[in-house]
Amino acid sequence: MKNRIRILATSDVHAQVKGETPNGMIAEKGFARLNTLIESLRDSDTILLDNGDAFDGSALSLHHELFHPEEPSPIAAVMNGMKYDYLNIGFNDFNSGYSVLKTRLNSLNAPCAPCITANVNIHDRPIGATYAMHEAADHKIAIIGVISDRVYRLKNKDQIRHCQFQNTIESVRKSVSLVKDLEKPDYIICMIQSGFEQDPANGYRLDDSGSENEAYALLQSVPGIDVLIAGHSGRTLSGISAKGTAYAQIHSEGTELICIDLYTDTHTADVQIMKADADEDHKVLAAVQYEETECESWLDEQLGTTKMDLTIPNLQNALIAKPQLITLMSHALQEKTGAQLTVNCLSEGSEGLPDIIKMRHAAAASVNPLGYTVKKISGRTLRYFLETSAEFYTVINDRPTVSPRFIKPEIDYDACCFVDGISYTIHALNDPGSRITNLLFEGQPITDEMSFTMCLRNDQFAVGGRYPMLAKLPSVKSADQPMAVILSDYIREHKIIDFEPENNIRITL
Numbered sequence: 001m002k003n004r005i006r007i008l009a010t011s012d013v014h015a016q017v018k019g020e021t022p023n024g025m026i027a028e029k030g031f032a033r034l035n036t037l038i039e040s041l042r043d044s045d046t047i048l049l050d051n052g053d054a055f056d057g058s059a060l061s062l063h064h065e066l067f068h069p070e071e072p073s074p075i076a077a078v079m080n081g082m083k084y085d086y087l088n089i090g091f092n093d094f095n096s097g098y099s100v101l102k103t104r105l106n107s108l109n110a111p112c113a114p115c116i117t118a119n120v121n122i123h124d125r126p127i128g129a130t131y132a133m134h135e136a137a138d139h140k141i142a143i144i145g146v147i148s149d150r151v152y153r154l155k156n157k158d159q160i161r162h163c164q165f166q167n168t169i170e171s172v173r174k175s176v177s178l179v180k181d182l183e184k185p186d187y188i189i190c191m192i193q194s195g196f197e198q199d200p201a202n203g204y205r206l207d208d209s210g211s212e213n214e215a216y217a218l219l220q221s222v223p224g225i226d227v228l229i230a231g232h233s234g235r236t237l238s239g240i241s242a243k244g245t246a247y248a249q250i251h252s253e254g255t256e257l258i259c260i261d262l263y264t265d266t267h268t269a270d271v272q273i274m275k276a277d278a279d280e281d282h283k284v285l286a287a288v289q290y291e292e293t294e295c296e297s298w299l300d301e302q303l304g305t306t307k308m309d310l311t312i313p314n315l316q317n318a319l320i321a322k323p324q325l326i327t328l329m330s331h332a333l334q335e336k337t338g339a340q341l342t343v344n345c346l347s348e349g350s351e352g353l354p355d356i357i358k359m360r361h362a363a364a365a366s367v368n369p370l371g372y373t374v375k376k377i378s379g380r381t382l383r384y385f386l387e388t389s390a391e392f393y394t395v396i397n398d399r400p401t402v403s404p405r406f407i408k409p410e411i412d413y414d415a416c417c418f419v420d421g422i423s424y425t426i427h428a429l430n431d432p433g434s435r436i437t438n439l440l441f442e443g444q445p446i447t448d449e450m451s452f453t454m455c456l457r458n459d460q461f462a463v464g465g466r467y468p469m470l471a472k473l474p475s476v477k478s479a480d481q482p483m484a485v486i487l488s489d490y491i492r493e494h495k496i497i498d499f500e501p502e503n504n505i506r507i508t509l
Helices: 031-041 059-067 074-082 098-106 168-183 214-221 282-287 289-299 315-320 324-337 359-365 379-392 483-494
Strands: 004-010 046-050 120-122 132-136 139-147 163-165 187-193 227-230 237-240 246-249 256-263 268-275 302-306 341-344 356-358 372-378 393-396 399-402 418-420 423-427 436-441 451-457 475-479 505-508
Touching: 004 031, 004 187, 004 227, 031 074, 031 256, 031 282, 046 132, 046 139, 046 187, 059 074, 059 289, 059 359, 059 483, 074 282, 139 168, 168 187, 168 214, 187 214, 214 227, 214 246, 227 256, 237 268, 246 256, 246 268, 282 289, 289 359, 302 359, 302 483, 315 399, 324 341, 324 372, 324 418, 324 451, 324 475, 324 483, 356 359, 359 483, 372 379, 379 393, 379 418, 379 423, 379 436, 379 451
Parallel strands: 004 046, 139 187, 187 227, 227 246, 341 451, 423 505
Antiparallel strands: 004 256, 120 163, 132 139, 237 246, 256 268, 302 356, 341 418, 372 451, 372 475, 393 399, 423 436
């Protein structure tokens, strides 16, 4: 179609290939379903993009990292088969360090998906081009990719050793200026591995975590961008900004696809977010079949049994009354790190653990691929952290429940922190900042001067973001394995899970 350029984009697929969960439940997500949709939409004037975080976050990617770390990534095989045109990199792409990232990028068969991340240098050499030029419908399109420069705060030193991250907004500004001068493109597309905290249509606040609003800042401060594809935060947004930029951001795990049509004769754009509800493409499944078979055998390994009820029949109720799965995670972290206190969250879709626990259940219990950091924290900062976390709750119909601030539109489970090793009460009806009472450690009141070691996950918790009071806490040690590995090792070691239930967190009016 010569008067139309079609842009298809994925973002934050997190290595999901099959349309099912580790527990075997059918789910409308993953590369296999996305490719069926992509093939139905693709023509000769289509550009297929990925906006980062494609390689990490599934049971398959975890299995590959544990058992085949030196071999080409199965996700690269998928992307080769899908014939992506360009690739940006994301936060989780640094999880295993630059050498693994380099292996993954090198596994993409040229000319498939060259990396175009413009603001990352490794050993003082750029990892991607300043921009890429593409021709479609007889028009010149410039494509720019960047990642949030906050990534250096989200990773430990080993993960980003020899990496330099340039200012996100300034990098785009320079790339836009350069490409306009040298190439005089008809359209400029920008991919940014960062999201919106304000609605581009009206500026209204969507989130007040203070950790991620670079996509919005880009729209406001850098003119000349025709299409902006955002990611990382998992919020679905799309439209045309007041300045005429078509923008889109989608939910994670390959549940959605961005489709933006640029009409060259009318200079208009149509932006759609499409659900990944198509049948699975068997060619995509075949690309990972060998390792997927290995992974399924690994997931079927029996780790142990439990005498306790570790199931989560109702996830929303579990946010109000701490489930014992959280206690088990805390025991595993404490044994692994020696930390006095631990911070854990539930995962979207978590069902807990059955009586006979297999590896697939441990993998499903915590899907986040990041490791952990032990930090030193004072009693005063601990209380500040707990008060901030307690803002997750409100009172509706005389019952504590999740505050609408943390439903966007899905519940932000990462904002609900359960801290073990202490006991405390949250009064959801009290004003923010005065909700925590009965804060005790080993039965004694916690004072401002007391000091603790606390184990947190290596993302927004350990680096600030929603919790700025944690950003500069001194680090004591790292545990770079994800919870799925830490938890499975613990269960495998102990064989039978049986402990006294710990109801140390009370949430009331």
